[in-house]
Amino acid sequence: MLEAMATQTDEFAFAMRGKRLQDFLKGRREFLSLSQEDVAEILGISARAYGNWERGRVKEWTDDKLYALAEALQMTDYQVVRLFRITVNRDPRPNPRTLAFQKRLQDPAAMAFLDDYTAMMNALSLPTYVVDHRCDVKIANRAYRDLFRSVGPYGKAIPGRSFLRFGLFHPEAPTFLANHGDWQLSLLAQLASSLERNGHDPELQSIRREVLRHDALRSTYLDELPGLILSSGADLAHHEGTHLKLRHPDHRIGLKSCRLVEETPRSLECLGLTRITLVLTYVSDSVMDQRQIQHHGKAGDCHAA
Numbered sequence: 001m002l003e004a005m006a007t008q009t010d011e012f013a014f015a016m017r018g019k020r021l022q023d024f025l026k027g028r029r030e031f032l033s034l035s036q037e038d039v040a041e042i043l044g045i046s047a048r049a050y051g052n053w054e055r056g057r058v059k060e061w062t063d064d065k066l067y068a069l070a071e072a073l074q075m076t077d078y079q080v081v082r083l084f085r086i087t088v089n090r091d092p093r094p095n096p097r098t099l100a101f102q103k104r105l106q107d108p109a110a111m112a113f114l115d116d117y118t119a120m121m122n123a124l125s126l127p128t129y130v131v132d133h134r135c136d137v138k139i140a141n142r143a144y145r146d147l148f149r150s151v152g153p154y155g156k157a158i159p160g161r162s163f164l165r166f167g168l169f170h171p172e173a174p175t176f177l178a179n180h181g182d183w184q185l186s187l188l189a190q191l192a193s194s195l196e197r198n199g200h201d202p203e204l205q206s207i208r209r210e211v212l213r214h215d216a217l218r219s220t221y222l223d224e225l226p227g228l229i230l231s232s233g234a235d236l237a238h239h240e241g242t243h244l245k246l247r248h249p250d251h252r253i254g255l256k257s258c259r260l261v262e263e264t265p266r267s268l269e270c271l272g273l274t275r276i277t278l279v280l281t282y283v284s285d286s287v288m289d290q291r292q293i294q295h296h297g298k299a300g301d302c303h304a305a
Helices: 002-031 036-043 047-054 063-072 077-088 096-105 108-122 142-147 163-169 180-197 202-213 215-232 234-239 285-304
Strands: 128-131 137-140 244-247 255-262 274-281
Touching (some): 002 047, 002 077, 036 047, 036 063, 036 202, 063 077, 063 202, 108 128, 108 137, 128 163, 163 180, 163 202, 180 202, 180 215, 180 244, 202 215
Antiparallel strands (some): 128 137, 128 274, 244 255, 255 274
16 A cells, blocks of 8 residues: 555656646747747757657656757756756756866966956957857957947847857847848858867757758858858858958947957967957948958859859
């Protein structure tokens, strides 16, 4: 009799945990205006399989499954902890690669170097920022922060966290990044380059899945980008490519020509970091338009070939 009661208690606890998980995941999914089919596509599984995930009908929750689910539903750190506690009754274990990266950055010599490097960056008038292998912004100078100070929150797609996500997904990006389609093409080249070096990184994979869910971005990524890469290379397309247009929030500065330039010292490179500067200059619209024609003409020639 005691065994039967224990079994009933376990079944009740399992059912309650499944209901909590279902309410949590469904609420998050509906907040993002996603269907079960949408989430399944992001995860690369069938809609039926995701339906079982959402109802808690999973034999074994692994960290990989839970992290993939958290990324698909764009969860905050707090929500990730809650997801782990509901499903496996513990806090999430840190990603080993992330731990190794953090350990390098916490070395006293590295911390001292980064403090000095940050001071040097703040002395520059041009907006400049430092990213890790996931394209997350780790350091940004005052000029960069001032440039995007008025940008509103939008998940991970904010300039202080990821300029890549901001340029691709934030609804306010076109306000700053004039000729937004050209910016998106350049940033997609950066994504392709980063994926080439870190193809198994879950954050980069998550960004690519978001791109493929977006009709216009998917078309650019699959159709237009390959020709641009063939003509100039992914790194060149992003860092040394055509001039873009940036609209500065200070009306006295106004519309500027912008080139994204990478200039990374070896000490920064050894920490797995890259510095990118937004080089702002004045170029007349006629010159800018001619450069755009030449740039797209080269990509078109490559498509024709």
